[in-house]
Amino acid sequence: MIIMGIDPGLTRCGVGVIQVGQYRQLSFVHVDVLRSSPHDSQDIRLLSIWRGLNEKMDRFAPDVVSIEQVFAQHNTNTVLGTAMVAGLAMVGAADRNIPVAVHTPSQVKLAVTGNGVAGKPQVELMVAKILHLSQLPTPPDAADALAQAITHALHPNGELMGGEREQHLTPAQRQWTIQLQKVKRKASNMRGRGM
Amino acid sequence: MIIMGIDPGLTRCGVGVIQVGQYRQLSFVHVDVLRSSPHDSQDIRLLSIWRGLNEKMDRFAPDVVSIEQVFAQHNTNTVLGTAMVAGLAMVGAADRNIPVAVHTPSQVKLAVTGNGVAGKPQVELMVAKILHLSQLPTPPDAADALAQAITHALHPNGELMGGEREQHLTPAQRQWTIQLQKVKRKASNMRGRGM
Numbered sequence: 001m002i003i004m005g006i007d008p009g010l011t012r013c014g015v016g017v018i019q020v021g022q023y024r025q026l027s028f029v030h031v032d033v034l035r036s037s038p039h040d041s042q043d044i045r046l047l048s049i050w051r052g053l054n055e056k057m058d059r060f061a062p063d064v065v066s067i068e069q070v071f072a073q074h075n076t077n078t079v080l081g082t083a084m085v086a087g088l089a090m091v092g093a094a095d096r097n098i099p100v101a102v103h104t105p106s107q108v109k110l111a112v113t114g115n116g117v118a119g120k121p122q123v124e125l126m127v128a129k130i131l132h133l134s135q136l137p138t139p140p141d142a143a144d145a146l147a148q149a150i151t152h153a154l155h156p157n158g159e160l161m162g163g164e165r166e167q168h169l170t171p172a173q174r175q176w177t178i179q180l181q182k183v184k185r186k187a188s189n190m191r192g193r194g195m
Numbered sequence: 196m197i198i199m200g201i202d203p204g205l206t207r208c209g210v211g212v213i214q215v216g217q218y219r220q221l222s223f224v225h226v227d228v229l230r231s232s233p234h235d236s237q238d239i240r241l242l243s244i245w246r247g248l249n250e251k252m253d254r255f256a257p258d259v260v261s262i263e264q265v266f267a268q269h270n271t272n273t274v275l276g277t278a279m280v281a282g283l284a285m286v287g288a289a290d291r292n293i294p295v296a297v298h299t300p301s302q303v304k305l306a307v308t309g310n311g312v313a314g315k316p317q318v319e320l321m322v323a324k325i326l327h328l329s330q331l332p333t334p335p336d337a338a339d340a341l342a343q344a345i346t347h348a349l350h351p352n353g354e355l356m357g358g359e360r361e362q363h364l365t366p367a368q369r370q371w372t373i374q375l376q377k378v379k380r381k382a383s384n385m386r387g388r389g390m
Contacts, residue, residue, distance in 0.1 A: 043285035043295040050286045072275055076267035083275040084282025090238035091245045091283060100238040 002029065004062035005149030006053075006089045007141070008070065010036060010081030013049050014145030017060045018131065020153050028131040030060060031142040042081070050088045057092050065093040066101040066152035068108065068144065103151045108144070111151040123147050197224065199257035200344030201248075201284045202336070203265065205231060205276030208244050209340030212255045213326065215348045223326040225255060226337040237276070245283045252287050260288040261296040261347035263303070263339065298346045303339070306346040318342050 007014035017029040034052035036045035057065070067090065070083045093100045103111075110116040112126045124136045124143040130150055137143045202209035212224040229247035231240035252260070262285065265278045288295045298306075305311040307321045319331045319338040325345055332338045 041295070043289040046282050046286050047289035050290075070275060072267070072271035080265060080267055080274075080278040083278045084285075087241050087279025087282050088286060090279075091241045094238040094242035095245075100236070 001064075002060055002062045003149040003152050004056065004060060004065045005145045005147065005152065006065060006067045006086075007144040007148060008068060008082050008085040008089060010042075010045055010049065010078070010085055011038060012141050013052070013085050014142045014148075015053070015056050016137075016142055016145030016147075016149045017056075017062065018146065018149045018153065024153070026130055026150060026153055028133060028146070030056075031137055031146055032056070033139050033141050033145075045081075046084055046088065049085050050092070053089055053092045057096060057098070062093075062098055064099045064101055064152060064156075065089060066103060066148050068148050069102045069104040071104075101152050101156075103148060103155070105144075107155075108147045108151045111154050112147045196259075197255055197257045198344040198347050199251065199255060199260045200340045200342065200347065201260060201262045201281075202339035202343060203263060203277050203280040203284060205237075205240055205244065205273070205280055206233060207336050208247070208280050209337045209343075210248070210251050211332075211337055211340030211342075211344045212251075212257065213341065213344045213348060219348070221325055221345060221348055223328060223341070225251075226332055226341055227251070228334050228336050228340075240276075241279055241283065244280050245287070248284055248287045252291060252293070257288075257293055259294045259296055259347060259351075260284060261298060261343050263343050264297045264299040266299075296347050296351075298343060298350070300339075302350070303342045303346045306349050307342045 001020045003018050003020060005014075005016040005018070007016075013034040014031075015034060016031045019027045019029050021027065034049050034056075036048045038045075040048070067086050070079060070086050072079060090100050106116040109118040109123060112118075112130065113122045115122070118126075120140070120143070124140065127133070127143045127146045127150065128136050131137075131146065137146055196215040198213050198215060200209075200211040200213070202211075208229040209226075210229060211226045214222045214224050216222065229244050229251075231243045233240075235243070262281050265274060265281050267274060285295050301311040304313040304318060307313075307325065308317045310317070313321075315335070315338070319335065322328070322338045322341045322345065323331050326332075326341065332341055
């Protein structure tokens with residue numbers, strides 16, 4: 001199973017591709033940062049990122065595209081451009097019938113480093129360790145895209161858009177999800193009994 | 196010259212098409228509201244709006260696409276979806292080499308009614324008058340898209356994205372722009388001399 005992680009942005013859009021093996025081992029496939037020039041107008045910049053995303057999706061044919069969640073309250077100067085790029089990634093995936101997932105930055109940091117407020121160097125280091133890279137992922141911005149893909153590999157169902165997408169899961173993923181739900185229900189029951 | 200005005204939105208996206216005649220008279224061509232269901236996931240909703248926008252652009256082959264400016268400080272619950280749809284409209288246009296313009300809601304109200312804080316009924320009424328419609332534009336949401344197109348017809352150059360797009364102007368538009376700049380320079384000089 002191929003997972004494409006996307007760290008959306010108008011100036012720099014990270015794209016990271018990983019493979020999940022039969023025994024859920026993760027391996028590195030590709031990483032890149034799509035760029036657009038702040039000297040171009042917004043429509044031309046978006047078109048350039050759009051073409052880049054389409055090219056990556058055609059080339060790597062991911063089974064799922066996982067995109068960093070954009071929040072309105074973040075830096076208002078750039079958030080609209082970031083949201084537009086996230087929207088383009090969603091459309092590119094949906095147009096190819098590829099399920100789309102979203103994970104927040106803190107979910108990603110938590111999944112990759114065990115710390116929801118980890119710094120960039122920690123994330124880069126853990127991405128390199130998890131994917132057995134001999135050096136830190138370059139360009140540095142790309143680490144977030146790989147981290148997004150890793151997060152989805154570790155939490156494959158929680159954040160998938162649209163409940164009906166469960167049919168896209170592999171048997172192993174579905175099994176994992178069922179087990180996860182059982183554990184959660186058990187934990188919830190224990191809390192309910194004051195344990 | 197054909198102008199397509201777009202009032203972006205994820206639930207309802209207005210598309211209005213007008214024609215600017217040889218003597219700058221405006222006439223109605225088409226109006227519609229693209230919709231997506233809040234019950235679908237965001238990627239599916241965006242894909243549906245994206246396909247609708249592409250179909251409209253193919254059908255009407257506009258010379259320019261004018262899109263309502265999205266502001267980050269507006270209703271944060273919906274602004275990201277609205278920005279995503281605006282981004283899709285920009286990419287659809289840019290991919291066809293169609294110049295993109297943006298006008299703010301208050302520019303539109305001012306251009307169409309003479310009042311930058313006009314209410315929706317006033318805008319609808321003036322759109323109907325300007326385009327010689329025998330009744331108010333329906334569906335009501337569509338009036339904003341037509342108003343956006345009318346605004347661009349009245350102010351064809353001011354808000355075009357990217358200075359290099361001037362080459363897309365018709366000779367009449369270029370003449371209009373040059374005259375407008377002369378008037379502005381004169382006014383600025385007069386202010387400079389304390390007049």
